[in-house]
Amino acid sequence: MSASVIDKATRLKLAIQKSGRLTDHSTDLLMRCGLKFSRGKDQLVGFGENMPLDLLFVRDDDIPDLVEEDVCDLGLVGLNVIEEKRLEMAARGHATRFEVLRSLDFGRCRLSIAVPDDAAWTGPESLRGKRVATTYPFLLGNYLRTHGIDAEVVTLSGAVEIAPRLGRADAICDLVSTGSTLIANRLREVETVLQSNAVLVRTPLELPADKMAWVERLLMRIDGVQQVRESKYIMLHAPRSALPAIRKLLPGSESPTIIPLEGNPDKVAVHAVCRENVFWETLESLKAAGASALLVLPVEKMLA
Ligand code: PRP
Ligand code: ZN
Numbered sequence: 001m002s003a004s005v006i007d008k009a010t011r012l013k014l015a016i017q018k019s020g021r022l023t024d025h026s027t028d029l030l031m032r033c034g035l036k037f038s039r040g041k042d043q044l045v046g047f048g049e050n051m052p053l054d055l056l057f058v059r060d061d062d063i064p065d066l067v068e069e070d071v072c073d074l075g076l077v078g079l080n081v082i083e084e085k086r087l088e089m090a091a092r093g094h095a096t097r098f099e100v101l102r103s104l105d106f107g108r109c110r111l112s113i114a115v116p117d118d119a120a121w122t123g124p125e126s127l128r129g130k131r132v133a134t135t136y137p138f139l140l141g142n143y144l145r146t147h148g149i150d151a152e153v154v155t156l157s158g159a160v161e162i163a164p165r166l167g168r169a170d171a172i173c174d175l176v177s178t179g180s181t182l183i184a185n186r187l188r189e190v191e192t193v194l195q196s197n198a199v200l201v202r203t204p205l206e207l208p209a210d211k212m213a214w215v216e217r218l219l220m221r222i223d224g225v226q227q228v229r230e231s232k233y234i235m236l237h238a239p240r241s242a243l244p245a246i247r248k249l250l251p252g253s254e255s256p257t258i259i260p261l262e263g264n265p266d267k268v269a270v271h272a273v274c275r276e277n278v279f280w281e282t283l284e285s286l287k288a289a290g291a292s293a294l295l296v297l298p299v300e301k302m303l304a
Contacts, residue, residue, distance in 0.1 A: 011052045012211055012218075015072040018044075018057040021177065022198050025106040026076045030055070033221040052214060063201075067098045070203050073211065074218075076104075080111050080136065080175060080196040087138035097204040101219060105226050107198030109177040111136055113143075114187040116164050119171070121190045127151045133160050133169035136193075140173040143193045161185040220303075228299040232278045235271050235295040237261065242290030243268070249285050252276040273299065 016026040030037075037055055039046035046055035056072055063077040064085035075098070086096045113132070115121055124147040133154040134140045144151055154169050161181050163169040175196070176182060176189055200222070207215065234253075238246050243258070250256060256272035270291075278296050286294060 010208075010210060011048070011054055012074060012214055013054050013056055013072040014074040014076065015056045015058050015063045015066045016076045017060040017063070020060055021109070022060065022076065022078060022107045023057075025198065027055075029076075029104070029106070029222065029225060032225045033218060052211075053218070064096075064098065067201050067203050068096065070205050073203050073207060074101075074215070075201045076198060077201065078107055078109070078196050079103075079199050080109070080139070080194060082199060082201060083194060083196075084136050084139050087142055091138060098201045099204060100199050101202050101215075102200040102222055104198040104200060104222070105229060107196070109175050109196050110192045111139055111173060111194040111196060112176045112189045113171060113173050113191040113193060114161075114176070114182050114189045115171045117186045117188050121188075124149055124191060126190075127171060130170040131168070132171045132173055133163035134173035135160055136173060139193055143173070161187060224302050224304075227275065227304075228302045230276055231299040231302060232274045232276075233271070233297040233299055234274055234278055235269065235293075235297070236286060236291040237267055237269055237293040238289075238291045239266055240268055241266075243270070245289040246270060246286060246291055249282060249289060250274055251278060251282055273302075 014030075017023045035051055035053060036049045037046040038049055039055070039057075044057055046057065048054050056066070058066060060077050060081055063072075063075040064082055066072040067075040068085075082098070082100065089096045113127070115126070120126065127144065127149050128151060131152045131154050132140060133156050135156055135158065137153050137155040140153055144153070154163065156163060160172050160174045162185060163172055164187065165185065172187065173193060179189065182189055202215065234250065236246070247256065250272050252275035253272040256270050259269040259271065261267045261269055283294050283296070
């Protein structure tokens, strides 16, 4: 048996974006999940050193196909790319065969319609008979159909934001994250077509048990990582009498640990994990309720 046959059977392949808005967040998430990988300069593959999981660095638009065609078991990609692919497949009479396993807490952006700053806009009907440039022809087509608008979809492979200035389109349908690209090109966002964030997708094919076990472990770790990003560990001192009020103020916490304070029977220490961010306002309310010696710490790892 050749090495590649063995690899295909035992090592998970995860496709991630080669360079772009998701790349750093994707590798960061995987490293927080404990993955150590080595990757030669300009290499397409990152080899997982401590997990049977290899990374394939590819163009984000290629990720759905790689997962669908079973070249990769998993893919980390924007929902915008996945939804565009789904519609494209449907238009060809095929059902998509990948499954979204997790919605992730990064890569937030939206696919929006934008028009030149000085163009009038009274709603989707303003697009009637107009040309709209996009790299997402299926999502845009779907949006236009939903609103009963007849408009020309101008499919481009990139640089959509300059199409109106070049006279190639009257409006665009493109991804917006900070909005700075639109401002720089004197365009204004008028409608959201799709809200997007990064997602983890898997092949529809059944995976061998040992591979599946690693998928499950990875999912559990991803959940842990996403949970701690929001979580804080809070410690404070409080008079026993203030406990009911204080417990009500602790954001998203389960039963806190109450510890008696040596030589001070009326006071206790309260330790709690808060599954939401703890803001200054909360600390101020806790203090007003009688708490003192407040301390908020980040949580490093969590396993339920
Ligand atoms: C998108 C989009 C804009 C830019 C908007 O491209 O096409 O150029 O991001 O971001 P902003 O609102 O923060 O200025 P992206 O980098 O995702 O490249 P891709 O579409 O080729 O994947
Ligand atoms: Zn892309």
